[in-house]
Amino acid sequence: MRFISTISTLVLSATLAAAQSSSSPAPPVSLYNPDFALVRSKVAAALTATGTCKFAPGGGSCPENAPCCSGAGYCGSDPAFCADNCQVTGSFASDSCWPLPMAVNLDDQFKDKARLIHIKDFTGYPTSADWVIDRSPGTREHAVIEDDKLVLKLNRVEKHPETGGGIGATVHSSRWMKYGTIEARFKTASNMPGTVSSFILISPISGDEIDFEVVGKDPSDMQTNFYYRVQPGNKVDYSHGVHVNVNLDTSLDYHTYRLDWTPTEMKWWFDGELKRTTLASEVVGSFPDTPMRIAFGIWDGGYGEKGTTEWAGANTSYEPNESREYQLSIDWVKITPMTPENATDPWPGAKYIKQMENGLNNGNSNGGIGNGGGNPNSGNSGNGNGVHGGGPVVGGDGGWMGGNAASGLHSARSVVVGGAVAIATVLATVLLA
Incomplete structure (x- = not known):
């Protein structure tokens, strides 16, 4: 999922999403995820031509x-x-x-609903919440903690104003991590063509990103990918995507996904089995190396641009009578940064x-x-x-x-x-x- 700027007044940013291997058709130029609303850096909007603060x-x-x-x-x-x-x-x-507020060790079983907060209510202090719900169009809440699960919902009760499809949700961590391990047990929502479930590390400013994604047209296909410092208007390198067949339907039950990220390598795990390793020495000049946030997302890839619908599966079904809802259900999350933040001097520091x-x-x-x-x-x-x-x-x-x-x-x-x-x-x- 790659973030790019958009002219729409309804969203702050759009997301590029791709996870294609050499055996798959070439990915389109852009894959928009209109439900993501992480903010990209807008230097041009803030600075004058001479580099001073505009106002x-x-x-x-x-x-x-x-x-x-x-x-x-x-x-x-x-x-x-x-x-x-x-x-x-x-x-x-x-x-x-x-x-940046850097990560601390977190083993979240989602027992405390107050640790999930909407972005409009978030003060920016990471001690006030662990997870932040990003903005999305419409009036309904699409991310909640219920029955000790973090649940992200995709439905078409309200149509997405840009695509006409359903509206989903994105939840990101309130802290950032530079190297470490993220692990989560969840059940994907990807049981119908068009639905996309994701578990990622991402920096909305530097453009670095490391992905797990499952697309509903094949819920046994765990797509892994990474991107390096992609900025709006720059060419996106889609060559790092690898498909992993896990030989089961990930939407039927909970499974454990783990990503290890160090200065020298990235490892993708599924249910305790190592599925992919990428060494920094193999991808010199394109290895993610800036702080990122952890994020979960569910979105409708079945509506919108042609390339997106070809990748995700066209025209996601909400039958019967537009009432169907898809849910990405997260049981727990563990975050283990390589270097946890020093808690003796609370953020942002004296x-x-x-x-x-x-x-x-x-x-x-x-x-x-x-x-x-x-x-x-x-x-x-x-x-x-x-x-x-x-x-x-x-x-x-x-x-x-x-x-x-x-x-x-x-x-x-x-x-x-x-x-x-x-x-x-x-x-x-x-x-x-």
Whole structure:
């Protein structure tokens, strides 16, 4: 699943998905997953042609008391500016943006529903939740914890506004990991052509990714893949996909999927059996090596672009009478980072807590402290025209949270308070360190 930018006001990003082997037909140029909403870096939206923060007061880079240039080009000092797509270029200093919250050892049996939170309610602090539900169009909830399972749902009660297909869900970890092991026991939803179930590591900014995917037209086909630093507009290298026949229907029962990722190799496991190994020395120049988040996804590949439907299986069935629902059910997840975060200095660290306390963040009616902006209640967060720029995070970003899109489901104020402060990301210069 590969993330690329989109012009739609209904989603923040789209996802490329491919897992093709040499024995399969060549993959299409792009495979969109419109239900994924992880944020890609938008440097062009945040910075001027000379590389300064677009709406910094007086021009230039952000001032010391509001040091962080947000993904929409406004200056501030709280997570809305410093942790969500913060731009190192345009910020006051090279270390103004907050560091990534790195993974700790986690053995999650999904006993606590409060550890799953919607992105609009997530403050960005990883101690407040383990899992974050990404945005998707529509009004229904598609990811829940019930009966000690994390359940992701795909249905067509509401049609997807871009594809006309069903609407699914994506859940990502609140923390990032650079090397380690992820393991999960789950039952795929892939029992009908068009349905796609995924368990992946991904960085929405650097473009690195490591995948497990199962497509409903063949639920015994475990597709493994990886990508290296794919950015919007760049050519995607689909040559690393390998199909593994596990000789059973993965939608009928729970099975254990495991991925080991070290500086020297990647290993894909299924029910305790090693199915694939890729050495870094075999793929020099294309081995994923930046921090990534863990994510689960279910989406409808049966509608949309021709290449996607050919890969996933055309026209996913929701019969009888559009009432059928598909579920990806996750029993447990274990995350074992190679180097767990040091818990003695809680994220983002004393330096950045002080920076926030002493700085200006506001998120007020002038879009932080930047030029332009506008009233965060105006509901025009996608315009970014200096009059109705909305909140400091979304103004000028073409987001879908304002009143002019998605029927105002997420106002600009809700984005400032919760939604867009959620994804604790920094610019690729931090990711690539």
